[in-house]
Amino acid sequence: MTTQLPIDQAIDLEHGMISREIFVSPEYHRAELDKLFTRAWLFIGHESQIPRPGDFYVSRMGEESVILCRDAQGAVHVFLNSCRHRGMKVCRYEQGNTSLFVCPYHSWSYTTDGKLQGVPLYRVLYENTLKREEWSLIEVPKLALYKGTVWASWDPLAPEFLEYLGGAVDHLDQVLDCRDGRPGGSEVIGVHKWIFPANWKFAAENFLGDTYHNPSHRSVDMIGINPSAQRGVKGRRDNEYNRGQHVWVGFPQGHGMHSVLMPPDLQYEPSYQQYPVVEEYFRHCFEERKRRLGDKARLLPFVGNLFPNASYHGRQPRGICVWHPHSPTETEAWRFFLVDADAPAEVKDVLRRFYMRYSGPAGMTEQDDMENWLYATAASKGTIARRYPFNYQMSMGAYKTNDPVPGDVATQITEQTPRNFYRVYASYLNGGDWDALIGRNRAPVQVAAE
Numbered sequence: 170m171t172t173q174l175p176i177d178q179a180i181d182l183e184h185g186m187i188s189r190e191i192f193v194s195p196e197y198h199r200a201e202l203d204k205l206f207t208r209a210w211l212f213i214g215h216e217s218q219i220p221r222p223g224d225f226y227v228s229r230m231g232e233e234s235v236i237l238c239r240d241a242q243g244a245v246h247v248f249l250n251s252c253r254h255r256g257m258k259v260c261r262y263e264q265g266n267t268s269l270f271v272c273p274y275h276s277w278s279y280t281t282d283g284k285l286q287g288v289p290l291y292r293v294l295y296e297n298t299l300k301r302e303e304w305s306l307i308e309v310p311k312l313a314l315y316k317g318t319v320w321a322s323w324d325p326l327a328p329e330f331l332e333y334l335g336g337a338v339d340h341l342d343q344v345l346d347c348r349d350g351r352p353g354g355s356e357v358i359g360v361h362k363w364i365f366p367a368n369w370k371f372a373a374e375n376f377l378g379d380t381y382h383n384p385s386h387r388s389v390d391m392i393g394i395n396p397s398a399q400r401g402v403k404g405r406r407d408n409e410y411n412r413g414q415h416v417w418v419g420f421p422q423g424h425g426m427h428s429v430l431m432p433p434d435l436q437y438e439p440s441y442q443q444y445p446v447v448e449e450y451f452r453h454c455f456e457e458r459k460r461r462l463g464d465k466a467r468l469l470p471f472v473g474n475l476f477p478n479a480s481y482h483g484r485q486p487r488g489i490c491v492w493h494p495h496s497p498t499e500t501e502a503w504r505f506f507l508v509d510a511d512a513p514a515e516v517k518d519v520l521r522r523f524y525m526r527y528s529g530p531a532g533m534t535e536q537d538d539m540e541n542w543l544y545a546t547a548a549s550k551g552t553i554a555r556r557y558p559f560n561y562q563m564s565m566g567a568y569k570t571n572d573p574v575p576g577d578v579a580t581q582i583t584e585q586t587p588r589n590f591y592r593v594y595a596s597y598l599n600g601g602d603w604d605a606l607i608g609r610n611r612a613p614v615q616v617a618a619e
């Protein structure tokens with residue numbers, strides 16, 4: 170039996186050190202599920218996955234299966250996927266359409282708004298005892314729909330989703346809005362799900378802007394797997410970031426991202442020359458977005474992680490990736506690929522192929538990343554290894570507040586975003602109140618970069 174190292178000792182932000190225990194110990198895994206995943210806002214899915222009444226998509230919150238469902242009246246719900254009688258999964262499909270969820274065990278059935286409807290032999294066995302209205306499916310108390318995405322929290326006291334997002338919304342908007350700047354309008358064109366043997370926080374950290382690990386992707390950079398790959402133009406992604414100021418931004422709620430602030434004379438960088446229809450589409454979108462958003466069009470998202478486990482790629486490959494913890498050393502990844510719903514079919518097809526080349530279990534870039542995460546997890550499990558903390562001292566203090574974009578901003582590669590993530594993580598594990606968890610009254614810390 171191992172003893173859990175107290176969180177305040179495990180996370181030493183003053184010196185930039187974090188114990189390996191939080192990546193490998195079952196006690197920390199349990200504490201995360203109990204104290205963090207029961208409170209934080211979690212990504213559930215996308216409304217484009219459930220367009221019609223009766224549509225459902227089975228998702229996860231922490232270790233638990235939940236049903237995202239559109240009821241007969243069109244309202245969206247998230248239910249715990251567990252029968253109120255003996256707990257059987259009431260839905261064993263990944264997605265579909267139904268008017269009733271019929272439990273396979275003893276056939277209690279629930280309507281798509283969660284109400285217990287059918288109870289076999291009700292008159293004989295339950296009349297005057299079972300009050301059907303008290304045995305609905307368990308529903309999340311907090312649900313938010315934001316530009317097509319669906320989020321939920323199990324904590325009735327959780328702040329509204331937009332307050333939880335805080336300034337991170339400006340970055341998330343660039344992920345969810347149409348490429349031509351119209352608000353929202355994305356759709357999910359596919360979801361990859363797979364399991365890998367690493368702690369989920371390695372993946373979350375990667376998306377907090379770990380640009381430092383770029384050497385891991387040297388092979389894909391050399392081959393050139395991006396749609397614009399051609400003689401002399403190699404790389405993984407399109408070319409649009411070439412002239413921008415890269416920024417690594419943290420927010421009090423624990424969110425962190427790597428975005429790019431483009432110069433005021435924002436110019437289109439050709440990226441899809443091999444595909445004239447796609448090139449024309451993105452050129453048009455670029456000019457249209459600039460016209461619509463003005464100076465705001467300068468902010469381009471690269472990667473980010475919305476606390477705790479919803480990561481994104483903002484431009485290409487565009488999508489949201491959720492890291493569901495199975496155990497301290499095993500994670501289930503769900504990557505939701507996004508496109509503009511009204512993009513031409515040829516654009517969607519080129520993007521779909523690029524997304525799969527880049528991301529997901531067979532994606533070349535994602536494989537590079539996973540190899541790091543799983544070997545780092547395995548090599549941190551040992552008794553000796555666990556005595557030595559990880560180092561998070563990169564660019565300590567080298568960030569400024571609200572310059573050149575809102576938030577705690579670094580203009581050089583930094584581990585400020587993971588340090589900020591673990592500050593908030595510790596707050597959840599210590600049972601902090603919501604003021605502390607989202608930094609409601611937190612005074613901005615001004616640290617000069619120069």
Ligand code: FES
Pocket residue numbers: 252253254255256257272273274275276277
């Ligand atoms: S467990 Fe569902 S009806 Fe018995």
Ligand SMILES: [Fe+2]
Pocket residue numbers: 375382385386534538
């Ligand atoms: Fe990577």
